[in-house]
Amino acid sequence: MQPNNRSYSVTTRDGQRTSGRLLNHDAYSVQLLDSNEQLRSFARADLASEGFIPSPMPSVRGKLNAAELADLVSYLVSLRGPKP
Amino acid sequence: MKMQTLKLCLLLLASAAANAQVTSEQLLKPDAQPGNWLSYSRDYSNQRHSPLDQVNAGNVGKLQLQWVWQAHSLEKFEATALVVNGVLYTVQAPNDVVALDAATGRIFWTYSWQPAPARTCCGRVNRGLAILGDTLFMGTVDAHLLAIDAKSGQLLWDTVVADAAAQYSITMPPMVVKDKVYIGTAGGDAGIRGFVAAYDAKTGAEVWKFYTIPGPGEVGHDTWSGDSWRKGGASIWNAGAYDPESNLVYFGTGNPAPDWDGRTRLGDNLYSDSVLALDADTGKLKWHYQFTPHDELDYDSTQVPVLADMSWQGKPRKVMLWANRNGLMYVLDRITGEFLLGKPYVEVNWMDGFDSKGRPHRVPGMVPTPQGTLVRPHVHGAINWAPPAYSPKTHLFYVAHWEHSGIVAIEGQFPQSVGINTRQTTMGDVTLEPFLNNDDEARGVIRAYDPATLKPVWEYPLGNITWGGMLSTAGDVVFGGGKDGYFVALDARTGKLLWKAALGGQVNAGAMTYAVNGKQYVAIAAGTALFVFALP
Numbered sequence: 001m002q003p004n005n006r007s008y009s010v011t012t013r014d015g016q017r018t019s020g021r022l023l024n025h026d027a028y029s030v031q032l033l034d035s036n037e038q039l040r041s042f043a044r045a046d047l048a049s050e051g052f053i054p055s056p057m058p059s060v061r062g063k064l065n066a067a068e069l070a071d072l073v074s075y076l077v078s079l080r081g082p083k084p
Numbered sequence: 085m086k087m088q089t090l091k092l093c094l095l096l097l098a099s100a101a102a103n104a105q106v107t108s109e110q111l112l113k114p115d116a117q118p119g120n121w122l123s124y125s126r127d128y129s130n131q132r133h134s135p136l137d138q139v140n141a142g143n144v145g146k147l148q149l150q151w152v153w154q155a156h157s158l159e160k161f162e163a164t165a166l167v168v169n170g171v172l173y174t175v176q177a178p179n180d181v182v183a184l185d186a187a188t189g190r191i192f193w194t195y196s197w198q199p200a201p202a203r204t205c206c207g208r209v210n211r212g213l214a215i216l217g218d219t220l221f222m223g224t225v226d227a228h229l230l231a232i233d234a235k236s237g238q239l240l241w242d243t244v245v246a247d248a249a250a251q252y253s254i255t256m257p258p259m260v261v262k263d264k265v266y267i268g269t270a271g272g273d274a275g276i277r278g279f280v281a282a283y284d285a286k287t288g289a290e291v292w293k294f295y296t297i298p299g300p301g302e303v304g305h306d307t308w309s310g311d312s313w314r315k316g317g318a319s320i321w322n323a324g325a326y327d328p329e330s331n332l333v334y335f336g337t338g339n340p341a342p343d344w345d346g347r348t349r350l351g352d353n354l355y356s357d358s359v360l361a362l363d364a365d366t367g368k369l370k371w372h373y374q375f376t377p378h379d380e381l382d383y384d385s386t387q388v389p390v391l392a393d394m395s396w397q398g399k400p401r402k403v404m405l406w407a408n409r410n411g412l413m414y415v416l417d418r419i420t421g422e423f424l425l426g427k428p429y430v431e432v433n434w435m436d437g438f439d440s441k442g443r444p445h446r447v448p449g450m451v452p453t454p455q456g457t458l459v460r461p462h463v464h465g466a467i468n469w470a471p472p473a474y475s476p477k478t479h480l481f482y483v484a485h486w487e488h489s490g491i492v493a494i495e496g497q498f499p500q501s502v503g504i505n506t507r508q509t510t511m512g513d514v515t516l517e518p519f520l521n522n523d524d525e526a527r528g529v530i531r532a533y534d535p536a537t538l539k540p541v542w543e544y545p546l547g548n549i550t551w552g553g554m555l556s557t558a559g560d561v562v563f564g565g566g567k568d569g570y571f572v573a574l575d576a577r578t579g580k581l582l583w584k585a586a587l588g589g590q591v592n593a594g595a596m597t598y599a600v601n602g603k604q605y606v607a608i609a610a611g612t613a614l615f616v617f618a619l620p
Contacts, residue, residue, distance in 0.1 A: 023192050029188055029190050031185060031190055031191070031192050033236065039171045039185075039235060041185035041187065041192075081238070081240075
């Protein structure tokens with residue numbers, strides 16, 4: 001999985017937890033697109049903890065058979081947006 | 085595959101959709117969100133006046149640099165940023181969109197558009213973005229209009245506005261009104277036929293298109309001799325305005341082409357060098373006013389229209405203020421187009437008065453010739469595209485412009501500056517240069533004008549000419565800058581210098597201001613970087 005698609009979580013010193021896609025970070029700050037699709041920036045000095053977390057997407061193991069999974073992947077691959 | 089299963093999977097793949105962050109109602113009432121800056125000039129009137137007053141005339145001298153963002157570009161930085169709920173969006177020329185944390189300058193994402201080869205007259209520049217909902221809009225130098233997801237930086241749609249190979253390009257910020265995005269193109273110097281068009285904000289489909297040069301059978305077509313209308317220019321390449329009450333959108337148009345030789349396009353050349361008032365829904369022309377009929381001096385009228393409600397001769401009036409490249413300043417009735425007042429604000433020698441309808445009386449012989457003609461103002465004008473400001477508190481109109489003249493000659497198809505002011509032909513640059521001009525040559529100035537009389541109230545001289553715009557705030561401070569790289573804060577009522585910063589690169593944009601978590605910031609582009617200041 002690409003790093004910018006991995007889930008990341010930060011918890012501020014007052015206990016507020018935010019998770020989302022990690023977009024950027026540096027020595028002093030962390031930038032996320034959170035699970036509510038808000039762009040968020042945190043000062044590391046305000047954080048009690050942070051780190052990658054397991055993906056919130058439930059596993060499809062056992063829910064789709066091999067053919068269904070192939071169909072799904074085929075459909076997703078067929079999606080085309082405007083050229084980048 | 086079962087549809088139910090597919091839907092489940094797609095739902096799992098999708099993130100929770102957030103509420104749209106900028107509604108068309110919010111664009112109508114930007115004062116309800118004073119910390120945001122939601123469009124090129126903050127509001128549809130283009131007053132570039134912010135109600136924020138944390139930074140004011142009493143404390144602006146304590147401003148400190150908060151962060152700098154360096155663009156990966158050597159093009160001029162002409163964009164004014166947008167700020168929405170703590171996220172700053174700007175353009176890295178020519179056409180990369182960048183989302184930054186407005187408090188720290190850290191990058192959230194960058195969207196990069198690689199434009200096809202395109203001819204632009206004056207640099208591969210871009211002046212900014214528009215937003216509606218969660219979608220950003222940008223015109224590109226290869227004449228596309230793009231919609232980009234403001235949260236993810238992903239391209240949503242791409243509409244070809246015009247053919248870049250035919251010399252069309254886009255440098256202006258789009259304007260959003262209700263559910264439409266308005267855009268025009270540059271290319272007037274290259275002989276395009278100008279237009280402005282409205283596109284559906286959701287799909288990018290064209291809704292209407294208004295050609296700035298009337299075609300056969302249309303009113304005004306007979307103001308072009310022969311087939312000159314086909315490549316007559318009159319492009320729209322700078323920000324427009326909108327009056328919600330009358331539902332009119334306003335755009336200024338550029339010079340007729342060829343720029344400096346009118347012998348092949350006899351007539352007034354409508355609607356070049358004009359302001360157009362169009363029905364926002366249909367694009368139907370309601371009125372026009374032509375500032376410079378049959379222009380042969382490249383006096384584009386693409387300056388940003390400034391709308392104000394003021395007392396005019398004792399009665400309330402909805403006016404449009406216009407500091408034109410041709411050296412004249414105007415007050416028009418923005419509902420009817422009536423000419424209310426016009427007068428030179430710099431030395432002007434190409435006209436010597438107006439008739440009762442506001443048509444300028446030309447001085448014979450003031451056109452480029454092979455021998456050279458001393459023209460005031462020079463082809464670069466008294467102002468070019470940089471946005472002015474208006475304060476509803478002080479009722480003053482703030483304009484950064486320059487005074488100069490030059491001798492213009494035609495050599496082949498392109499004019500040459502000869503005689504004095506030969507160094508004043510640059511269309512702006514990025515880096516600072518030694519300033520060695522003598523007293524005869526151009527100088528820049530920031531002036532406050534009384535819109536009721538168009539007389540200057542105060543003046544702040546700049547060391548060099550300026551391509552920088554103006555910002556006014558409720559803190560009674562106006563901000564401006566110039567080619568010498570200084571960013572200055574002036575007392576809005578007196579013009580007294582209150583603070584300055586040397587930014588090491590030319591100021592080629594207008595400043596803007598916003599607030600995050602109760603703290604006011606002031607942002608200005610200079611050189612190839614964006615500088616952001618705030619109180620300690």
